[in-house]
Amino acid sequence: MINVIRTKDYEEASDKAFEVMKEYLRPGKVLGLATGSTPLGLYARMVKDHQENGTSYKEIRSFNLDEYVGLPITHPESYYAFMHHNLFDHIDIPEENTHVPSGLGEDLEAQARHYDEMIDACPVDIQLLGIGSDGHIAFNEPGTPFDSGTHVTDLAESTIRDNCRFFDNDITKVPTQAVTQGIGTIMKAKAILLIATGSNKAKAVKEMLEGPIDVSCPASILQKHENVTVIIDEDAAALLG
DSSP states (O other), X not given: OEEEEEESSHHHHHHHHHXXXXXXXXXXXXXXXXXXXXXXXXXXXXXXXXXXXXXXXXXXXXXXXXXXXXOOTTSTTSHXXXXXXXXXXXXXXXXXXXXXXXXXXXXHHHHHHHHHHHHHHSOOSEEEEOOOTTSOBTTBOTTOOTTOOSEEEEOOHHHHHHHXXXXXXXXXXXXXXXXXXXXXXXXXXXXXXXXXOSGGGHHHHHHXXXXXXXXXXXXXXXXXXXXXXXXXXXXTTTTOO
16 A cells, blocks of 8 residues: 655655654664665755764664675665765664665675675565666566565666766766665565655656556556555656546
């Protein structure tokens, strides 16, 4: 079941997302976290809440969705660095409680299988998602099987273009592969929170919510999950019936 919350703009969407997320900011909970520009407003609110209200993350664990292949954790555009810069360094979550897939190593597929094993042993209570302009969730591009586990994937040209702004607008600097939780892994989360804002997401949002469930729009599989909250602003909702 998908509960759709419509908001005026990105700031209101971030406010609503925090209202959903704060119910899970309790000892023993497991958060599934995402990167990119979409969750920045939510993370800023989580940091503010921690600093002003003392909400503690000492007994909370987290699993991130993905990481670029080939980027060391010291690279400013690695998702490890992103999470520390925007969230982890500003709250009291222990480093050992945070998990981000590694894009380095001799056997990335074996590491990916181990990541799934860790998640199976520590099920995610709420998974945060954005949606790509082509309907992808995490780095599961169109055509990805719905039962896929964590794996190495080639990034679509549209995704590489979308991420170019994070790499000095130099497309040659953008990694072309990533390690990503699979759609099957994501669907195991007990609850899912997806945020989509901006007119460039309108087509994907319409296909996710109103289109057929098809691998051409990976996010469409969320129609089959029992507990999904989708928060969209006016621009992202523009094409909905």
